[in-house]
Amino acid sequence: MGKILITGASGFIGSALARHFHSLGEELVLFVRNKAKLPDDLSASSRVTVVEGDITDEDAVVRAVDGVGKVVHCVVHPDNFNRELAWRINVEGTRNLLRAARDRQAAHVVVLSTCAVYGLYSVGEVKEDAPLVPSDDVYCDTKIEMERLCLACSDSGFPVTILRIPSVYGPGSALWTRDLGYMLLERKFPLIGGGSGAFACVYIDDLVDAVSLVLREREAHGEVFNVIGEQSTLKAFVAGYCRALGAPMPRSVPGWAARAFAYALTAAAKVKGRPPAIHPKTIDMLTIRVTYNGDKLRSLGWRPKTSLEQGLARSAEWYRTYASTMRESG
Secondary structure, eight states: OOOEEEETTTSHHHHHHHHHHHHTTOOEEEEESOGGGSOHHHHTOTTEEEEEOOTTOHHHHHHHHTTOSEEEEOOOOOOSSOHHHHIIIIIIHHHHHHHHHHHTTOSEEEEEEEGGGGOSSOEEEEOTTSOOOOOSOHHHHHHHHHHHHHHHHHHTTOOEEEEEEOEEESTTOIIIIIIHHHHHHTTOOOEEGGGOSEEEEEEHHHHHHHHHHHHHOGGGTTOEEEOOSEEEEHHHHHHHHHHHHTOOOOOEEOHHHHHHHHHHHHHHHHHHTSOOSSOHHHHHHHTOEEEEOOHHHHTTTOOOOOOHHHHHHHHHHHHHHHHHHHHHHO
16 A cells, blocks of 8 residues: 555544554554654554644645555544634645645545534435535534535545544544443433434444545545444434443433523633533534435445444443543542
8 A cells, every 4th residue: 555644643533543554564654743642552663654743734744745655534623612723624734635645646545524514404314425514513514615625636636535424432432432431320411302313323443444445445536435334313322332331321301401501501611711511513413313324335345343232342341441540540
């Protein structure tokens, strides 16, 4: 493949990808803001070059891209509080990367996006050719703009593949493993509307397999794929994690009450100049009524290898070790 550049390599997904490709003997360039956050086994390897910098810094991005064959772009600003910062990272940062990769003749770029680009209020089944629907959500809307840059590159002849991913869980996940595990055990996570909202997810190892597949398949050049492991309801996912953790099922809260509470928290947070504990758009995401069609990626041969039960059992095992370590150190 030549050298593989992974942006955001110190994050949950980026570090999992780095470990995977490193285990295959690949030479890697890992682009991070802080080298100290990289696992020691990666930063000390002779097959790993670490480039520190910000995705919004054109010179730093050029240094990272120089001499690589393929690129996996994982950098993201996920919250809804700072629209300007999200635009700089998710949109302008991606523009920097695509420009540098094209100018230095990288062979292929894979960009991680989100299924939320289909909108937070869509219903029914959506495939990759469905329209992208702005939702007045900072994260979703900047990802739509990011995708437009990627599609324009592909249209001009430079191969970019977009992977639209749902909720990613597994050992190391901050949101859907660490934070959710804590909240379930402490009874701080309510089921919005009884948890009847649709919930699509993919286990981290299965996402890594999907990235690895499209990175080596020429058929994936210029294409968009939904990466869907499991689809059910939020209640089913939470119930499975509760069983694995030995936690009680959370109480249910009406959707209207949760949304009103989130609006109140957001208003108070704006006054204090900090992100809210929960954003109204988060409520929208947890009550969505949509199913994502993943057949296109499966036609390339990808299949999720991890059942929801297996993935949640591994997540719970990781969480127990993590929580024990935190208690001992704190």
